[in-house]
Amino acid sequence: MTSNRPAGAGETTAYEVGTLDDAGMAAWDAFVQHCPQATFFHRAGWRTVIEKSFGQKCHFLKATRDGQIHGVLPLVLVRSKMFGTRLVATGWCVGGSTAVDEPEAALALDRAAQALLANSAAEYIEYRDPANPHTDGSWQIKDGIYASxxxxxxxxxxxxxxxxxxxxxxxxxxxxxxxxxxxxxxxxxxxxxxxxxxxxxxxxxxxxxxxxxxxxxxxxxxxxxxxxxxxxxxxxxxxxxxxxxxxxxxxxxxxxxxxxxxxxxxxxxxxxxxxxxxxxxxxxxxxxxxxxxxxxxxxxxxxxxRPVNHEFFLKEGVTMPDVNPNNPKYQRKIEAWKRLPLPVANLIGPWFGRQVG
The missing domain is CATH 3.40.630.30 (Gcn5-related N-acetyltransferase (GNAT))
Structure with a gap:
């Protein structure tokens, strides 16, 4: 567990950032249910679904003060032989990122995510449809691909x-x-x-x-x-x-x-x-x-x-990723997949599905 004090915050504003465990699932979901920024894709159950279905490691982070949750960030460490290793909020979902009831809690969660990135094999962090967009230039934005x-x-x-x-x-x-x-x-x-x-x-x-x-x-x-x-x-x-x-x-x-x-x-x-x-x-x-x-x-x-943006925080030297079906380099593979017999596609598809995140 780490302590994060947002820049410019008063001495009384400090958050403990920890990881969701089984005992904390009810409190996590209670926060998600009432936080206006939270979505279905912030629910604690995704940790169970992703780890059980895809065998990937979840780092569901929560920012607390005096025992109360003030922000959550459902990160997934997606390891893929096809697309590399990255931290995604929320992996296998169309949304995620920080959901907070105090702005400073988002900063604390960002810092914890960046510390995870620095100490992992991941190349970048991806926030999908973020509720708290970054405006300081430290995160790169990808837009013009999706709408909701x-x-x-x-x-x-x-x-x-x-x-x-x-x-x-x-x-x-x-x-x-x-x-x-x-x-x-x-x-x-x-x-x-x-x-x-x-x-x-x-x-x-x-x-x-x-x-x-x-x-x-x-x-x-x-x-x-x-x-x-x-x-x-x-x-x-x-x-x-x-x-x-x-x-x-x-x-x-x-x-x-x-x-x-x-x-x-x-x-x-x-x-x-x-x-x-x-x-x-x-x-x-x-x-x-x-x-x-x-x-x-x-x-x-x-x-x-409604336009949907994704945000990326990249390790030094890492280029902006382009993992989406519109990328021309995937078109031949997509056309080949369409020609597979259905039993074959159903047999091998789930292995590829574990790579996507």
Whole structure:
């Protein structure tokens, strides 16, 4: 445990920075639940999920004063033969970074993260969608790659439909009136069947079935799977997360016939309606790469994009990383992956998934 005194702070402002342990998980989550800067990706359960599913080391840091938590930073030391070693907040998630209720606590956590970097094999620290952006030039910013989408959910179904632009609304209405049915699945068989197929078709290595099962086990009532069927055949499925007043469809998969039948459109609409019935107020459509199919799909639903930045603190001599599918050097690999037989992609995909972070 280290003591950090932020520059310019008074003598009474000092934080002890320590690491999350099993005994401290409830206090960590209580802070995350009430801290406005915190997200679902700050939850303590990610430490369990990541270490159990990917075998990587978590350094979930907390800044405390007089026994009270004033900030958290869920760092993961991602060791990868493909992409090198780095510290990521939060690894395997679209968000992370410092979440604090006092500005000085973010400085204390930054310093602890930089000390970890200096004493590890990692080349850099990455904060995803930081709540406390750095303005002093010590961190490099990568922007123009991702955008996030969210908006309130109207309580009444007709008003919810009217939030969707006219052309897309017609697709949803047609799907609602069709023979498609949706249900919350208690097991992940249908979901994983569709998810793994979609990932292969995108040229992206699939995460393991064990990882998905661990998410459902660890997050319990704050995660579920909704699947749309036609005559018993699964067409579209999504794994959702719930946090405070938000529902977030996070992992999804679809049969090639799903689009023409409007199955994905019905799926997202039913997620909204079911969430609203449970008291959730906001639909978080998540992050998409700019100018891609998912990005256009979300805009067609009437969602406005919010730019998402990543920040990097680099060791001396390390160049800015470019680990994303838009990097041209990965295009041939992506196209080759799309041609793999599905059983082969499902067999070797989880090994690659452990490298991504």
């Amino acid at each position: 989408f969210e908006r309130p959910i109207e309580a009444e179904e007709d008003a919810c439909l009217k939030q969707i632009p006219r052309k897309q609304r017609a697709v949803v209405r047609k799907a609602v009136e069709s023979t498609l049915v949706d249900r919350i699945d208690e097991d992940l068989k249908s979901f994983y069947q569709l998810y793994s197929l979609s990932m292969r078709n995108l040229g992206t290595p699939v995460f393991s079935r064990r990882y998905i099962a661990t998410l459902l086990e660890v997050f319990g009532a704050d995660a579920d799977i909704l699947t749309v069927y036609q005559d018993g055949r699964p067409l579209s499925s999504v794994l959702n997360f719930y946090f405070r007043d938000k529902v977030m469809p996070y992992y999804t998969g679809a049969d090639p016939d799903a689009r023409k039948l409007g199955a994905a459109d019905l799926m997202y609409f039913r997620v909204m309606r079911r969430a609203s019935a449970r008291g959730y107020k906001t639909f978080d459509f998540g992050r998409s790469k700019l100018e891609t199919g998912p990005y256009a799909f979300k805009k067609n639903w009437g969602f406005e994009p």
